[in-house]
Amino acid sequence: MFDLFDQRERFSDVECAIYGKVETVSIASLNLLWKPTAGLIRFVLAVTKRGPIILMCSDLNQDPVAALELYCTRVRIETMFDMLKNLMGVFHYRFWTKSLERHSRKPRKNKDLKKPTSGEQMGKIRLCFAAYERFVMIGSIALGLLQLISIKYEKSVWKEFKGFLRTKSRKLPSERTVKFVIADLLVRDLFSIAPGAVIRVIQGYIFTKKIVEPEGQWSESKPKLKSTVIET
Known part of the structure; x- marks a missing residue:
């Protein structure tokens, strides 16, 4: 895959926001068959001041510049x-x-999941x-x-x-x-x-309130809090 960086005719120079700073990068994109997914995947290749980078995207129509900028915002996210x-x-x-x-935290197969x-x-x-x-x-x-x-x-x-x-x-x-x-x-x-x-x-x-009982003795009681219950 890194051999594609030697094919300079595939790349074009554009301005792109890389980690908050605008710089000129060389970028290219191509759709290739990816065996693990048994389908096409869009590969975005870019050369920035930080070095070469390869991104993968399932959207075959994804703009390569937008993909690179979105990836660089991951730090803030x-x-x-x-x-x-x-x-x-x-x-x-x-x-x-x-x-x-009730389900296992790591179900082995989705078909075992129970629905309402x-x-x-x-x-x-x-x-x-x-x-x-x-x-x-x-x-x-x-x-x-x-x-x-x-x-x-x-x-x-x-x-x-x-x-x-x-x-x-x-x-x-x-x-x-x-x-x-x-x-x-x-x-x-x-x-x-x-x-x-x-x-x-x-x-x-929070604080307890003192109330007087009929016998004239002091006792402490806490006010009842109202709570919202989703289901009874």
Whole structure:
């Protein structure tokens, strides 16, 4: 496959965004039979400042420049997924419904998978999947808010930051730094004498309330929390 790079007549020079920087690359594309798939696969060959690269695509009409640019954006995508998983915990959901059939984590054959037997089960499964998506979406919005706070309130974040950094890798605080600062501010506000309105509502749910029983004795009780259940 690398012998194709010696056939310079196949390549054309174009401008392409490589990892956020525009540069001139030599690029070519051709559809070849790929034995593992028993069909045609589009191969994109490119020579950048980082060296030669070969990409594979199942779309036989894929524009080679677009394929290369999309591949180079994977760093930002992987970084975002790393933040969503390890910082925000958006993939730690535990939603389930009895309408989903039990399966092995690694089924050997797709034909062994069981499907819902009724329309009612399918409706409950859709609600369960919708809960997955909403949970991830809310976490994504929260991550975006951390990034927005980092951009708009950079100086305030660094001023309130009480942790230790050996060296600052960049001017803007990271999402993790912003989360650390906000968490610390919320805890301080939670136990302050005059908390904000939102914290007062949270305190009403967290802290126990003392009530007087008919006998005149004090007892502690916690307010009941309303919870949304997908399925009973």
